[in-house]
Amino acid sequence: MSVVKKIKALLKEAEMYHSQGLLYEAMAKYNDATELVQKSDQLKDKPALIGGISKKINTLKKDISRIELAPKKPEMSTNIQDLIKKMSLFSPDLDEDAKALDAAVTLAKFGQFKRAISEFNTLLKKDSTRIPAAKNILRCHIALYSSNDAVAQYQTWLSEDAFHPDQLDKLRIFLENQLKREGVEKTLPKTKDQIIEISAEASAEADEEHVPAPEITDEEHHEPAAESEDVLDVNSLGITVDDGPQKGNVYEFKVRFQLGKVVSLLIPSREKDVVENFKVGSEIHNVQYYTNVGLFNGSGLVAAVKEITIGPLRGDFCVDIEVVVH
Amino acid sequence: MAILNFKKRQIECKIVYYGPGRSGKTTNMEYVYRTYTKQVTGDMVSIDTEGDRTLFFDFLPMGLGEIKGFDVKVQVYTVPGQVQYRSTRKLVLKGVDAVIFVADSLAVRREKNMLSLKDLQHNLKEYGISIFKIPLVMQHNKRDLVSEALPIMSLEQMEKDLNRQLKVPSFPASALTGKGVGATLKECLKLTLVSLKKEMKLE
Numbered sequence: 001m002s003v004v005k006k007i008k009a010l011l012k013e014a015e016m017y018h019s020q021g022l023l024y025e026a027m028a029k030y031n032d033a034t035e036l037v038q039k040s041d042q043l044k045d046k047p048a049l050i051g052g053i054s055k056k057i058n059t060l061k062k063d064i065s066r067i068e069l070a071p072k073k074p075e076m077s078t079n080i081q082d083l084i085k086k087m088s089l090f091s092p093d094l095d096e097d098a099k100a101l102d103a104a105v106t107l108a109k110f111g112q113f114k115r116a117i118s119e120f121n122t123l124l125k126k127d128s129t130r131i132p133a134a135k136n137i138l139r140c141h142i143a144l145y146s147s148n149d150a151v152a153q154y155q156t157w158l159s160e161d162a163f164h165p166d167q168l169d170k171l172r173i174f175l176e177n178q179l180k181r182e183g184v185e186k187t188l189p190k191t192k193d194q195i196i197e198i199s200a201e202a203s204a205e206a207d208e209e210h211v212p213a214p215e216i217t218d219e220e221h222h223e224p225a226a227e228s229e230d231v232l233d234v235n236s237l238g239i240t241v242d243d244g245p246q247k248g249n250v251y252e253f254k255v256r257f258q259l260g261k262v263v264s265l266l267i268p269s270r271e272k273d274v275v276e277n278f279k280v281g282s283e284i285h286n287v288q289y290y291t292n293v294g295l296f297n298g299s300g301l302v303a304a305v306k307e308i309t310i311g312p313l314r315g316d317f318c319v320d321i322e323v324v325v326h
Numbered sequence: 327m328a329i330l331n332f333k334k335r336q337i338e339c340k341i342v343y344y345g346p347g348r349s350g351k352t353t354n355m356e357y358v359y360r361t362y363t364k365q366v367t368g369d370m371v372s373i374d375t376e377g378d379r380t381l382f383f384d385f386l387p388m389g390l391g392e393i394k395g396f397d398v399k400v401q402v403y404t405v406p407g408q409v410q411y412r413s414t415r416k417l418v419l420k421g422v423d424a425v426i427f428v429a430d431s432l433a434v435r436r437e438k439n440m441l442s443l444k445d446l447q448h449n450l451k452e453y454g455i456s457i458f459k460i461p462l463v464m465q466h467n468k469r470d471l472v473s474e475a476l477p478i479m480s481l482e483q484m485e486k487d488l489n490r491q492l493k494v495p496s497f498p499a500s501a502l503t504g505k506g507v508g509a510t511l512k513e514c515l516k517l518t519l520v521s522l523k524k525e526m527k528l529e
């Protein structure tokens with residue numbers, strides 16, 4: 001085969017691989033072709049040939065970097081997300097808003113944070129779902145981006161007077177606790193004026209001159225320690241089996257998500273045996289709840305047990321437990 | 327393992343298209359979706375991200391009629407082939423009942439085919455499944471490229487590389503034109519049903 005024919009064949013191959021998405025294979029062939037051109041002394045217009053090939057290489061390089069830079073964990077398609085929403089564990093007696101809230105939480109459980117945030121935002125407009133939706137927006141921000149984003153969101157709400165002062169207080173304490181969980185100790189502004197002061201404080205680092213805004217404590221209004229509708233945020237829980245063949249076994253589960261008093265656990269299919277201990281409606285005695293302020297003992301009501309039948313978590317179990325504080 | 331639902335009288339099983347990246351798994355499923363409209367019971371769901379590579383999985387629900395009064399539903403998935411999506415691949419394989427291995431006939435992908443088959447064996451093993459026992463069908467895809475004067479492996483070569491020990495049913499195919507796609511899937515469904523019937527007899 002003449003050199004020209006060889007080069008042509010290589011270029012054709014490269015193009016074919018490129019069109020099939022076999023980008024590295026295509027690159028190898030273009031490189032072979034370039035080398036062949038450079039080595040040959042029969043060819044007339046070498047620079048033009050090499051120029052032509054390197055143009056193709058550049059296009060290919062662009063495709064490669066486009067793919068290498070593509071996000072690794074994309075949001076799933078709307079269709080999949082709709083399938084996931086249908087899997088939410090709502091009980092039939094919930095009202096429409098509560099169901100919508102539950103569905104949005106389910107999306108978040110599956111890591112579909114952007115879609116979840118947009119649904120929670122809709123739920124912010126309704127009184128009954130306002131606070132839980134706001135808390136979950138903050139959670140999603142932390143999971144999706146960073147704690148800074150959650151703080152920015154909180155500050156936006158603060159500056160826009162989006163919430164009643166009582167509600168904002170709840171959100172502030174909630175967020176501070178969430179941040180602590182992430183290992184971030186941060187004092188959040190309580191009023192609009194403090195937003196500027198605190199960010200100035202941060203930029204001046206440990207500025208001794210800075211006089212902190214006076215704490216205004218009015219008698220009536222003290223910090224809601226653990227808000228009534230929301231038990232402390234549970235990070236994980238330990239269960240001691242007190243009956244049956246597994247009696248005495250201790251299991252620890254990480255809490256995947258929490259909505260008010262109900263915590264959600266994800267139990268991998270290989271621990272299927274444990275799931276047998278969870279019968280919907282039954283009470284589990286002897287539960288240790290680990291929170292950011294410490295451990296408390298309590299029990300739990302099994303609210304729902306569902307095998308995930310679709311998507312990558314197929315076969316795993318989602319167990320919802322209502323926290324009962326003694 | 328298939329999921330039996332006695333209340334709904336339903337059997338749900340799962341078939342996965344496995345193979346190296348760009349071997350034609352998604353193209354197989356697209357053809358099935360377009361062609362077997364009677365058996366397809368819902369939309370094909372896939373994620374086309376930058377560069378249209380499967381980052382997550384494709385999903386297609388199908389119905390296969392009845393066995394013993396049970397409605398047989400099949401969830402068909404593809405896995406992302408690229409090496410870096412190992413964990414997604416494993417998740418998609420969870421609870422699998424049968425596998426279609428789509429091999430690429432391009433000679434430059436020879437090693438990738440073999441590595442992917444090994445990866446399949448390894449991932450199945452982690453779920454306690456032997457690649458020798460699970461219903462498995464092999465497809466040698468992109469046969470249409472033979473006419474393009476490209477370096478393509480012969481079928482004998484591919485059988486030797488991939489099917490010497492397994493000795494499973496195998497089909498030449500061109501997912502792009504649809505040739506061999508139906509035959510591959512049908513064989514796989516047949517093997518799935520046979521093994522389901524066996525399972526049900528045992529119970």
Ligand SMILES: Nc1nc2c(ncn2[C@@H]2O[C@H](COP(=O)(O)OP(=O)(O)O)[C@@H](O)[C@H]2O)c(=O)[nH]1
Binds near residue numbers: 020354469
């Ligand atoms: N010529 C040819 N190209 C194919 C065939 N099957 C798939 N392709 C092409 O190969 C590339 C990768 O296919 P895709 O189905 O996305 O592969 P996957 O990564 O296994 O899902 C695409 O450009 C397809 O058009 C085939 O049978 N013949």
Ligand SMILES: [Mg+2]
Binds near residue numbers: 353405406
């Ligand atoms: Mg694909």
